[in-house]
Amino acid sequence: MLPHEVISAGPVVLRTPETSDADGITRACADPDIARFIPLVPSPYTRDDALLWITELAPGGWEAGGAEFVIAGPGEAELLGVIGLKPVDRLGNGEVGYWVAPWARGRGVATAAVRALSEWAFAHGLPRLALLAGVENIVSQRVAYAAGFEHEGVLRGAQASRDGSRADMVAFARLSTDPGDPIEPFLPFFPGGFPGGSLTDGVVLLTPLTTGDAADRHAVASVPDIVKYHVPPVTPDYAETVARCRYAGHRWLAGQMASIAIRDAETGEYAGDIQLTNIIPPLGQAMIGYSLHPRHRGRGLTTRAVNLLVEWAFENTSLWRIVAGTAPENTASHRVLERAGFTREVLVKDLLPGPGGTRVDDLQWARTR
Known part of the structure; x- marks a missing residue:
């Protein structure tokens, strides 16, 4: 089992969830983009859903060999998001998943958290980490590149959507032997970014x-x-x-x-x-x-x-x-x-x-x- 400890992630920290995080998680998970790109998150999301995750699902993830953290401000009280590692697969590999609250976006929170969690996982013996993002989730794909994850392809029909259909996912991965430097895309977006650039x-x-x-x-x-x-x-x-x-x-x-x-x-x-x-x-x-x-x-x-x-x-x-x-x-x-x-x-x-x-x-x- 991975150790329960606070991980420093530059401007933020990663810590284990607490019941006091329930209101912040509930407010964040009402965000349409979280509902759109993470179908496993209940929608509409209630405080009871947050408490269930804090008291049962997150501890269960730890017991199964994974890890679940809250991304918090430097004082550890302000909730900025959630990040975790799925339990290792049969080949001994891990997978990173995360979301960032609407009020914390645009500050590099996700990149800092993914980078810190990756280094922590590698230090505890994981050889490879995967990161999956929806094909239209450009923000998450940019986080993957910035955290040193290499683009590996598209997994067809890899995610179940809320309507019962299957959605494609973009696959990224980082090895423990990779340098982890940010990867700059060959084609930058137009000034103004995507989709609003021109x-x-x-x-x-x-x-x-x-x-x-x-x-x-x-x-x-x-x-x-x-x-x-x-x-x-x-x-x-x-x-x-x-x-x-x-x-x-x-x-x-x-x-x-x-x-x-x-x-x-x-x-x-x-x-x-x-x-x-x-x-x-x-x-x-x-x-x-x-x-x-x-x-x-x-x-x-x-x-x-x-x-x-x-x-x-x-x-x-x-x-x-x-x-x-x-x-x-x-x-x-x-x-x-x-x-x-x-x-x-x-x-x-x-x-x-x-x-x-x-x-x-x-x-x-x-x-x-």
Whole structure:
């Protein structure tokens, strides 16, 4: 059994729960985000639920080989959150779980607590710690990176949701032999963070794609001349579009893809989308792709969007080369790339899948620093 002791965590401490924490836990667990991302927390949450956790569930976790702590202020009285270790699995590995009260967020509380608990667990012989976060829980994923946990992938259907469905979870882990240094994502978010960050030149506005954009994005993806040049050239299912939007923040943070809405800067209206994808850090290369709804064409929005995104990428990442591919006959896209400073490089024969099992050529372009 792990020892009951107070753990210093920089600006906070980790201590065992007390009955005096019941009111603070009850108030914190009324938060919609805790209810959304931690389905095991009862909702609505009552003081009796808090007392049950303090007097029975938390002690039971300790007896089973885990550990349950309150995250508290330096004086140990102020409740800021809860953190714990699940009992080790059959392979001897642990898992960290936590929540932070709404009034304590934005102060580095979770990162400090996760880092301190991890070091404590490793000091007591655990070889590996896992940390799971919902695919839309970007805040928790950022905590994992900041606490030195490496992204390992997505566990499909790993969590039971309140409605009976299964939700995907992002898997992170840290080994006792890892340095534990904060891990900086390859792709930073736009100024303002996620989802509220943006880039603009006063005419076009770029914002991260979110689930609220699903209907608009699907409408653009279903335009016939956009479907024609899609790879493969088929209209996506609406469920695929929703999943693309739901995963956008996670894939951005993981350095896999930046999915972005193109908007009219004056009205905020959704005009299309642009992506930075096929990101290969060792090569310093990524690919750009874009689509614009017909009613917004002819105003130079796509060229402005491409310029904004490429210049942001060169300024904020180590990318050296941005590439693009177009159909040889898609002269409108050629003009966008030429105006955005791209150079035509090569025609690759039969590279891409076409309609009816055919293959189509790809005219490739690039812009470098």
